Amino acid sequence: QLQLQESGPGLVKPSETLSLTCTVSGGSISSSSYYWGWIRQPPGKGLEWIGSIYYSGSTYYNPSLKSRVTISVDTSKNQFSLKLSSVTAADTAVYYCARQVVAAFDIWGQGTMVTVSS
Amino acid sequence: DIQMTQSPSSLSASVGDRVTITCQASQDISNYLNWYQQKPGKAPKLLIYDASNLETGVPSRFSGSGSGTDFTFTISSLQPEDIATYYCQQYDNLPMYTFGQGTKLEIK
Numbered sequence: 001q002l003q004l005q006e007s008g009p010g011l012v013k014p015s016e017t018l019s020l021t022c023t024v025s026g027g028s029i030s031s032s033s034y035y036w037g038w039i040r041q042p043p044g045k046g047l048e049w050i051g052s053i054y055y056s057g058s059t060y061y062n063p064s065l066k067s068r069v070t071i072s073v074d075t076s077k078n079q080f081s082l083k084l085s086s087v088t089a090a091d092t093a094v095y096y097c098a099r100q101v102v103a104a105f106d107i108w109g110q111g112t113m114v115t116v117s118s
Numbered sequence: 119d120i121q122m123t124q125s126p127s128s129l130s131a132s133v134g135d136r137v138t139i140t141c142q143a144s145q146d147i148s149n150y151l152n153w154y155q156q157k158p159g160k161a162p163k164l165l166i167y168d169a170s171n172l173e174t175g176v177p178s179r180f181s182g183s184g185s186g187t188d189f190t191f192t193i194s195s196l197q198p199e200d201i202a203t204y205y206c207q208q209y210d211n212l213p214m215y216t217f218g219q220g221t222k223l224e225i226k
Contacts, residue, residue: 037215047154047162047205049215060213063119096161103209104152106173108161 002027004097004109012091012116018084022097022109029078030055035100038071038082040093041111048093052100053080087116120144120210124218130226137193139221141206146186150209153182153191156220157202165204166191201225 008020022036029036037052051061053071061069070083084091092115098105121144131137141151149169154162164173166182169189179194193200206218 046220047207047217049217052213062214063212098161102167103150103213103215104164104167104207105154105162106164106167108163111161 002099002107004107006095006097006109006112008112010113010115012087012114013118014088014116015086018087018091018114020082020095020112022080024078029073029080030075036080037098037100037105039096039098039105042093089116092116120147120208120216122206122208122216122218124206124221126221127219128222130224131196132226133196133198135196137196137223139191139204141189141218143187143208147208147210149185151189152207154205154207155202156205162205198225
């Protein structure tokens with residue numbers, strides 16, 4: 001059964017870069033049928049799509065975050081990663097990785113809380 | 119950008135009630151509309167995709183309908199385990215994915 005697991009620092013200082021990795025187990029990230037996405041949720045608020053990547057490295061991002069976001073993939077490790085630069089307190093959120101089939105996110109990681117604070 | 123308006127923002131209903139949540143898009147999105155359930159402290163779970171298709175393993179009391187700009191999510195008979203926040207999510211051809219504001223469902 002496919003599982004996704006986020007990992008990375010839980011605390012990031014303002015103006016620094018947030019870095020998270022999603023490890024996919026129980027299946028291959030190189031499947032031609034799926035994209036892989038990042039979604040975040042500030043405390044007590046709704047969901048915001050950050051961006052998505054295909055195993056080939058093709059990416060697309062939320063225009064509101066595009067200037068600060070980089071998503072990459074490492075097929076040898078069955079992982080994909082998120083980097084968000086110049087973070088502020090507004091980037092404090094639970095960050096989820098998810099498998100994307102066409103336009104739906106059908107399998108999610110458990111999420112990881114990232115707090116931006118000095 | 120396409121705006122999604124989900125209503126109501128909160129809802130209180132009794133076990134066995136029929137519950138309806140709506141989502142309205144600011145422009146035609148065909149059937150590119152999905153519904154998710156999120157329980158406290160958990161990741162969202164896909165329930166309905168492409169407006170009306172039930173995800174595998176999801177109970178049949180959940181359903182979705184609509185196309186174009188107006189969409190409806192229905193629980194035919196509310197169960198205690200259905201207490202959660204529900205989100206719609208649209209897809210457009212930018213590509214861009216946008217979630218609704220969420221509907222918090224509580225038991226009366």
